[in-house]
Amino acid sequence: MSEAAHTVSGMKARRNPDSTVEAPVGVPTWTRVIGVFDLETTGIDVAQDRIVSAHVGLLDASGAAILARDWLADPGIEIPVAATAVHGISTEQARAIGAPASDVVEQISDTLRSLLDAGIPIVAYNAAFDFSLLASEAERHGVPPLHDPSPVIDPLVIDKAYDRFRRGKRTLAVVAEHYAVRLDDAHEASADAVAAGRIAQALAARFAGLMPPRAEELHTRQIAWARAQAASLTEYFIRIGRLDPENRLDGSWPVR
Numbered sequence: 199m200s201e202a203a204h205t206v207s208g209m210k211a212r213r214n215p216d217s218t219v220e221a222p223v224g225v226p227t228w229t230r231v232i233g234v235f236d237l238e239t240t241g242i243d244v245a246q247d248r249i250v251s252a253h254v255g256l257l258d259a260s261g262a263a264i265l266a267r268d269w270l271a272d273p274g275i276e277i278p279v280a281a282t283a284v285h286g287i288s289t290e291q292a293r294a295i296g297a298p299a300s301d302v303v304e305q306i307s308d309t310l311r312s313l314l315d316a317g318i319p320i321v322a323y324n325a326a327f328d329f330s331l332l333a334s335e336a337e338r339h340g341v342p343p344l345h346d347p348s349p350v351i352d353p354l355v356i357d358k359a360y361d362r363f364r365r366g367k368r369t370l371a372v373v374a375e376h377y378a379v380r381l382d383d384a385h386e387a388s389a390d391a392v393a394a395g396r397i398a399q400a401l402a403a404r405f406a407g408l409m410p411p412r413a414e415e416l417h418t419r420q421i422a423w424a425r426a427q428a429a430s431l432t433e434y435f436i437r438i439g440r441l442d443p444e445n446r447l448d449g450s451w452p453v454r
Contacts, residue, residue, distance in 0.1 A: 209255070231264070232256070233395075234391040237328045241278060244334055249335055250281070251269060251271065251287060252306050253387035267309060270292065270295060271292065273292060285386065299335070300340070303332070303341050307343065310344060324352065325352040325355075326450065326452055330454040347452060351420075355424050355427065360404075371384050377400040424449050424451035425451070428448065435447070
């Protein structure tokens with residue numbers, strides 16, 4: 199097992215942790231080992247909603263899970279029926295077996311920080327949602343937040359940048375199907391996190407000749423791409439009457 203993997207306390211091996219699978223020739227080397235991260239929550243308001251479940255894991259170059267850690271939290275508030283319909287976790291279940299939210303937020307933050315400190319990029323689909331909500335929860339519970347997490351890899355931002363004019367939705371399920379990535383149990387934190395990581399690896403293979411070889415450079419480019427994508431979507435929403443002209447979507451990334 200790598201020294202980096204040893205730094206992540208509480209993560210459990212999913213398969214042979216001494217895998218020596220290498221990234222294909224020409225594919226950015228950051229794909230050899232990636233972190234994956236996903237939250238399931240009480241809603242979509244990053245400032246007000248709460249974490250219900252979470253997954254942080256490591257994938258090797260083949261997309262196989264090496265290490266993983268899962269959490270179920272008692273968010274301290276009612277989980278709306280609409281949210282339960284998405285991820286399947288009820289208020290009663292969370293209260294009965296979920297850990298205190300403050301402990302979960304601290305442990306997630308510490309685990310992600312350990313991976314980033316080890317130079318391992320973190321993949322999160324629509325990363326600005328997960329990292330922003332985690333930051334709000336950290337502030338709420340007095341937990342040191344992740345300051346400017348980097349490098350982060352966001353398959354949603356990258357897919358929009360490199361295949362800008364493809365029609366159709368860009369949900370995780372749709373994009374997974376487009377890149378032939380299997381997604382079982384959608385809206386379950388570990389399944390979504392692993393699928394996002396494999397999509398990132400598929401994107402790296404598909405656009406290897408265009409993509410920066412270093413995760414840090416790709417992170418920097420995504421900041422500009424996310425801002426431009428938000429500006430473009432803002433203009434579209436204004437044009438169809440969904441957004442008032444004086445309003446703007448926040449294109450900050452990976453934390454709003």
